Amino acid sequence: MQRTRIxxxxxxxxxxPVLVKGWVRTRRDAKGFSFxxxxxxxxxxxxxxxxxxxxxLLSVLDALGTGAAVGVSGELVPSPAAxxxxxxxxxxxxxxxxxxxxxxxxxKKRHSDEYLRTIAHLxxxxxxxxxxxxxxxxxxxxxxxxxxxxxxxxxxxxxxxxSDCEGxxxxxxxxxxxxxxxxxxxxxxxxxxxxxxxxxxxxxxxxLEAELMALALGGVxxxxxxxxAENSNTPKHAAEFWMVEPELAFADLVDDMDxxxxxxxxxxxxxxxxxxADLALFGNYVDKNLLPTLEDILAAPxxxxxxxxAIGILKASGRSFDxxxxxxxxxxxxxxxxxxEEHFKRPVIVHDYPKEIKAFYMRLNDDGRTVxxxxxxxxxxxxxxxxxxxxxxxxxxxxxxxxxGLSEExxxxxxxxxxxxxxxxxxxxxxxxxxxMLVTGIANIRDVIPFPRTPGHLEF
Amino acid sequence: MQRTRIxxxxxxxxxxPVLVKGWVRTRRDAKGFSFxxxxxxxxxxxxxxxxxxxxxLLSVLDALGTGAAVGVSGELVPSPAAxxxxxxxxxxxxxxxxxxxxxxxxxKKRHSDEYLRTIAHLxxxxxxxxxxxxxxxxxxxxxxxxxxxxxxxxxxxxxxxxSDCEGxxxxxxxxxxxxxxxxxxxxxxxxxxxxxxxxxxxxxxxxLEAELMALALGGVxxxxxxxxAENSNTPKHAAEFWMVEPELAFADLVDDMDxxxxxxxxxxxxxxxxxxADLALFGNYVDKNLLPTLEDILAAPxxxxxxxxAIGILKASGRSFDxxxxxxxxxxxxxxxxxxEEHFKRPVIVHDYPKEIKAFYMRLNDDGRTVxxxxxxxxxxxxxxxxxxxxxxxxxxxxxxxxxGLSEExxxxxxxxxxxxxxxxxxxxxxxxxxxMLVTGIANIRDVIPFPRTPGHLEF
Numbered sequence: 001m002q003r004t005r006i007x008x009x010x011x012x013x014x015x016x017p018v019l020v021k022g023w024v025r026t027r028r029d030a031k032g033f034s035f036x037x038x039x040x041x042x043x044x045x046x047x048x049x050x051x052x053x054x055x056x057l058l059s060v061l062d063a064l065g066t067g068a069a070v071g072v073s074g075e076l077v078p079s080p081a082a083x084x085x086x087x088x089x090x091x092x093x094x095x096x097x098x099x100x101x102x103x104x105x106x107x108k109k110r111h112s113d114e115y116l117r118t119i120a121h122l123x124x125x126x127x128x129x130x131x132x133x134x135x136x137x138x139x140x141x142x143x144x145x146x147x148x149x150x151x152x153x154x155x156x157x158x159x160x161x162x163s164d165c166e167g168x169x170x171x172x173x174x175x176x177x178x179x180x181x182x183x184x185x186x187x188x189x190x191x192x193x194x195x196x197x198x199x200x201x202x203x204x205x206x207x208l209e210a211e212l213m214a215l216a217l218g219g220v221x222x223x224x225x226x227x228x229a230e231n232s233n234t235p236k237h238a239a240e241f242w243m244v245e246p247e248l249a250f251a252d253l254v255d256d257m258d259x260x261x262x263x264x265x266x267x268x269x270x271x272x273x274x275x276x277a278d279l280a281l282f283g284n285y286v287d288k289n290l291l292p293t294l295e296d297i298l299a300a301p302x303x304x305x306x307x308x309x310a311i312g313i314l315k316a317s318g319r320s321f322d323x324x325x326x327x328x329x330x331x332x333x334x335x336x337x338x339x340x341e342e343h344f345k346r347p348v349i350v351h352d353y354p355k356e357i358k359a360f361y362m363r364l365n366d367d368g369r370t371v372x373x374x375x376x377x378x379x380x381x382x383x384x385x386x387x388x389x390x391x392x393x394x395x396x397x398x399x400x401x402x403x404x405g406l407s408e409e410x411x412x413x414x415x416x417x418x419x420x421x422x423x424x425x426x427x428x429x430x431x432x433x434x435x436x437m438l439v440t441g442i443a444n445i446r447d448v449i450p451f452p453r454t455p456g457h458l459e460f
Numbered sequence: 461m462q463r464t465r466i467x468x469x470x471x472x473x474x475x476x477p478v479l480v481k482g483w484v485r486t487r488r489d490a491k492g493f494s495f496x497x498x499x500x501x502x503x504x505x506x507x508x509x510x511x512x513x514x515x516x517l518l519s520v521l522d523a524l525g526t527g528a529a530v531g532v533s534g535e536l537v538p539s540p541a542a543x544x545x546x547x548x549x550x551x552x553x554x555x556x557x558x559x560x561x562x563x564x565x566x567x568k569k570r571h572s573d574e575y576l577r578t579i580a581h582l583x584x585x586x587x588x589x590x591x592x593x594x595x596x597x598x599x600x601x602x603x604x605x606x607x608x609x610x611x612x613x614x615x616x617x618x619x620x621x622x623s624d625c626e627g628x629x630x631x632x633x634x635x636x637x638x639x640x641x642x643x644x645x646x647x648x649x650x651x652x653x654x655x656x657x658x659x660x661x662x663x664x665x666x667x668l669e670a671e672l673m674a675l676a677l678g679g680v681x682x683x684x685x686x687x688x689a690e691n692s693n694t695p696k697h698a699a700e701f702w703m704v705e706p707e708l709a710f711a712d713l714v715d716d717m718d719x720x721x722x723x724x725x726x727x728x729x730x731x732x733x734x735x736x737a738d739l740a741l742f743g744n745y746v747d748k749n750l751l752p753t754l755e756d757i758l759a760a761p762x763x764x765x766x767x768x769x770a771i772g773i774l775k776a777s778g779r780s781f782d783x784x785x786x787x788x789x790x791x792x793x794x795x796x797x798x799x800x801e802e803h804f805k806r807p808v809i810v811h812d813y814p815k816e817i818k819a820f821y822m823r824l825n826d827d828g829r830t831v832x833x834x835x836x837x838x839x840x841x842x843x844x845x846x847x848x849x850x851x852x853x854x855x856x857x858x859x860x861x862x863x864x865g866l867s868e869e870x871x872x873x874x875x876x877x878x879x880x881x882x883x884x885x886x887x888x889x890x891x892x893x894x895x896x897m898l899v900t901g902i903a904n905i906r907d908v909i910p911f912p913r914t915p916g917h918l919e920f
Contacts (some may be wrong), residue, residue, distance in 0.1 A: 003613055003710055005678060021710040022678075023881050039708075041677035042611060069675075069883035071710070077481030096710075097852070097882030104880050121873040122880070124676030133677060137613035141604055151465055151502060153597035156509070157912045159619070159662075159685045159698050160632075162918040172620075172634050172655070174662065176689040179635065183643030195632070195699065196918035202634065211909060215529075216584030217593060218465060219502035220484075222694060224685065225619045229636040229655055239655065240620050249500075250481040250531070250556075251461055392557070413581040413920050420564050421483050423529035451618045451669060453814055458622040458656035460669060460873050 001073060002339055007043035007333075010086060013223040015076040018088060020047055021096075023125060024068045027061070029068050036090075038072065041130055044277045050077060051090040060093050066108055067099025067125075113447050120451050122460050128285065131278035132448055135271065136436055143223055143244050143432075146263055152219040152246060157206025157366040159225065163410060164196060171201035172239075202227035202384040205429060206245050208361075208414055211390060214247035214425055215417045221246040223432070231455050235444040236381075238334075238433065240453040247427035251359060253372040253389040256426035257349050260376045260385045261302050263430065264347065268297050271439040279439070287441030294439065296346060302376070307353045310335075313343055330357045331375070336382035347384075348377045360400045362388040374428070381438050387428020394418040465812065467503035470546060475536040478548060480507055481556075483585060484528045484824075486522070486568060494521050498532065501590055508539060511550040519648075520553050526568055527559025527585075551671065573907050576768065580911050581920050587709035591738035592908055596896055602730040603683055603704050603892075606723055612679040612706060617666025619685065622658060623870060630689040631661035632699075653834045659797070664890060666705050670820075671850060674707035675877045676884055681706040681788055683892070691915050695904040696793075696841075698893065700913040707887035713832040713849040715801060716886035717809050720836045720845045721762050723890065728757050731899040739899070740762065747901030753839055756806060762836070763804040767813045770795075773803055790817045796842035807844075808837045820860045822848035834888070841898050847888020856879040 001019040009018055022040030029035075032053050037046040049072050051057045064070065071094040079087035105119045106126060116123040123129040144154065160174060175182060176195040191197055206222040213220045222245045229239065235270060247258060271279060272294055283290040306315070314325045314335055323332040331339075331350065337349045349373040362371035372389035391397040395420055398408060408415060436448040446452040451460045461479040462780060482500030489495075492513050497506040509532050511517045524530065531554040539547035576583040583589040604614065620634060635642060636655040644792055651657055666682040673680045682705045689699065706719060731739060732754055743750040765773070774785045774795055783792040789852045791799075791810065799808045811834040812825060822831035832849035851857040857878055858868060868875060896908040906912040911920045 021883070023676075041613075067476075067881045069881040096884060097878070097881040104915070105876075106880075119876075121672045121876060122676075124673050125881075130676060131613065133673065134613060137615065140614050141608055142615075144601055144604055148601055153501075153594060154600050155593065155597065155910060156600075156685070156702060158700060158913060159920070160687075160858070160913045160918060170636070172636055173638065174632050174634055175639065176630070176691075177639070178633065179639040179642035182639035195691070195915060196913070197916045198918065200918055212581045212592065212920070213584050213910065216483075216582075216590060224615070227620075231636075231655070240618060242616060314590055317825070396796055416565075416579075416581060418557070420557070420559040420566075421527045421529040421585075423481070424556060450615060450673065453618060453620045453656070455655060456657045457805070458620060458658065460618070460672070 003071070005042040006038065006040045006045065006047045007075060009047055010043070010090075012043055012076060012225065015078065015086065017073070018076040019073045020049075020088060021070060021071040021328050022069070024064055024066055024070060026066060027064055036064065036070075036072070038070065039125075039130075041124070042133070043134075044127060044131055044281055048081065048084060048087040049074070049090050050087055051093065057090060057093060060095050063098055064093075064095065065099060065101045065137050067104045067106060069096040070094060071096065093137075099117060113444065117446055117452070122448070127281060129447075131281050132436070132440055132442065133450065135275045135278050135440055136448065138274050139267060139271060139435060139439065140223070140432070142274070144268055146266045147219075147221045147246065150219065152221050152248075153213075153217050155210060155213045155217075155220045156224055157203065157222040157224060157245070158211040159203050160196070160200050161203045162196070162200055171204060172227050172229045173200060174200045178290055180234070204228060205243065207427060207429065208245065210245050210247040210427060211425065212413070212417060214249045214427070215421070215423060219246070219248045233455055235446075236450050238445050238449060238454050241445070241449070242432035244430045244432055245427060247425060249423055249425045251389070251437070252424055252427040253351060253374060253426060256387050256389060256428060257304065257351065257374050260374070260387065261347075261349065262432070264376065264378070264384065266441060267435060268294050275439075282441045290441040293441075297378065300346050302347040302353065304349045307350055307370070310339060310348075310350045314338065317343070328356055331377075331383075333382040336377040337379070340377050340379045340382075347379070350375050350377065358388070359388050360404045360406060361397070363391045364400070366394055372426075376428075378438055381434050383432050384438065385428045385430040387426065389424065389426040392418060392422045392424050394422065463531070465502040466500045466505065466507045468497065469507055469536060469548075469645045470503070470505055472536060472546065475538065477533070477547065479533045479659065480509075481531040481546060482529070484524055484526060486526060487524055496524065496530075496532070496669055498530065499585075499590075501584070501777050503594075504587060504591055508541065508544060508547040509534070509550050510547055511553065517550060517553060520555050523558055524553075524555065524889060527558060527564045527566060529556040530554060544803065557826055558596065565798075567889060573788040573904065574704060577906055578833065584910070589907075591741050592896070592900055592902065593910065595735045595738050595900055596908065597619070598734050599727060599731065599895060599899065600683070600892070602727055602734070603723075606726045607679075607681045607706065610679065612681050612708075613673075613677050615670060615673045615677075615680045616683055617663065617669040617682040617684060617705070619658070619663050620660050621658070621663045623668070630690045631664060631739055632687050634660045664688060665703065667707065667887060667889065670705050670707040671885065672873070672877060674709045674887070675881070675883060679706070680710045680711075695906075696894070698905050698909060698912050698914050701905070701909070704890045704892055705887060707885060708882050709885045711849070711886040712884055713811060713834060713886060716847050716849060716888055717836075719832050719889070720834070720847065721807075724836065724838070724844065725758060726780045727895060728754050728899060732758075735899075742901045750901040757838065760806050761812060762807040762809055764809045764811065767810055767830070770808075770810045772801060774798065777803070782831040787816050788816055791837075791843075793842040796837040797839070797866060800837050800839045800842075807839070810835050810837065818848070820864045820866060821850050821857070824856055824860070832886075836888075838898055841894050844894050844898065845890040847887045848887065849884065849886040852878060852882045852884050855883065
């Protein structure tokens, strides 16, 4: 018989013969029979197996405890128990692997997130992390659905790079040579032995390359890993994280804000509809306000204010913030959360920032002081998306680059797109893990990444 | 008026007002009017614009040449020209950016692939590379569709890693320190200053991590960048490439072969149906045999032979190969192509290889000599997928690791999955670029990657 996944078993219309395979979550023994709760990761729910104490079944049941891998063939029958429609009456049980009850690191109790990070290879077998991984998968696919429906092409920006997108993020260095080897070589020899003939690093953003492709294909988006070698131990930062970066030709800042708002709405709505069971778990055990928070996001259009207006609101709030607020302030999480959670009580897009606090490629507004940048802020997280209309005017762009000390030679290819058939375009980046923190209520980025990379942590 | 993408303009049912934006491919002047061919990357086809020599239009037309970015508003009307249903009668033309005809690197002639690699930032604006990028996008989405339909979860394996999947591929080293800095530090200090406290590198495969997740979620797949620091300048190798790695719990080698065959069939069929216009271009200009080759792949089940049988066929062929064939030979491209193109005349899955030439995690067969490995070979490319049933028996696995000199300590987490609820499972890896070479006929991996990374090449 073919194995059926538990998610399909539990949604069957009729009973009948069935073969399920999965891991024992619990065993309870009664007089004459035992209950096994089996989970195969296909959904949050277990299927209940009822195994009579026949000679054959008893011979295997005895050793079965939490964590064992089994195949159970039998009959799917209506369950007399409350809260479940079906159960499996076991005919035969095949044991693939046992789990020693003393040694198995996942005991039948609630473990702390900190402990579970030390066994990230096993935590996917818990309800919470199984749910997180299913939501992560569904959200990744929903990103692709969103852009596909709008005619964007998915592009792969390079991970290895010779340039630093903003001169901002600290980059990891990459080499085929050991440090001792490289350091011992004279410069000529080293350039020869270096794989790329020059220093290389891990990308901090695929934006510049996405721009090149948007200016040929119209609308594109990247969805890939990006890296920051920043030694910050916060719940929001990881050294390796996934970013979604759409870039759209013939678009301005308003188009950009519209696209970001539509993306966030699509993803939140999809999480609520496609991941209802997993989100209910998070709502029960992680953040009691999760579902209302997500429903509120869909309830009204996002607020939109200029940076100057946002600063005015913060100043007028009478709040004392840890980071003082002034005209050239980049917003801190405390400011972002005040705007979303207390002032507007919904997501907020802040736009038109002072040029001094934004990157060189952002389009200079006619006032000469601000750039056409925008950040999309959501409750609990703060900044979820950040983007801009790009500076498409060659003369303005090269002037900005000179101001911030970037060399035209290094960016010749980027400037070429402004030399030949330049066009207005805009884009943004969305941190995929921040989205997951939003839709799951999980507060630490380490717990929405299968195997998180943070300072000092490279396990698995 | 809202911009309409050209792919949608050309498939309209009725004419009427329209606004298109894109890049001028050619301008031809006639008496009293000019033709502009406009491409916006949404599809291979251009839309033809007819611009009467009114005073307004003449004032902009004069400067417009190949490469200029424009917006054209006007009327979509039936075209009298052969081969196109619609054309746009221009009302107004807005010029976003010109392209100096002397300086623009994409002239109106056929450029060599080698030249176009030096301008990879502009080659997406050519027919061939635009088509390649559209096919690349569509194939990536088709990978997700395939696995989603089968209930697999998409997982992100880490890129930064402390372990080397097979001890096989040469890894890039990653550090937050400059080589001179690192080399000058005493070991204690260096461990402290290293971001992760120990040496780190770029993943050569996400398989081991995918196994961890399959043994919790059932079926999973990774789709991400992988890296090899191998100094091989061949048309099939790049330092950075994307891999698809499914992993399925409760599966054996036959399930694995079935899954790989189904995936390749799905992707080839989808390319033929969803990318017909772009594939026709490749069939006309890149490989005349492309479409028959792809249709042949779908025509019959793939051949399946053991490695021993394959060696027998090669020996009996009477061919003199560059690489001699014997019982412990890993197959070379020439052997793979002979099997596919000449002997079986269809894709071939070679399975059950001698353990000596395969990785430690592959399941030992009962004969004690071979492992449950498989490679899927296709015409022109050779190996497209490689995989195996994994060794799920702790004792057999640790014995194999000792034989090949791998430390149990380093892989404690991998071995844990065999200690606690181990289960049969299988998976494979498919090189995404090799798939693209198959469906486009493009012979060099450098030409199916937006910005290829190969020895000495790190541009853009």
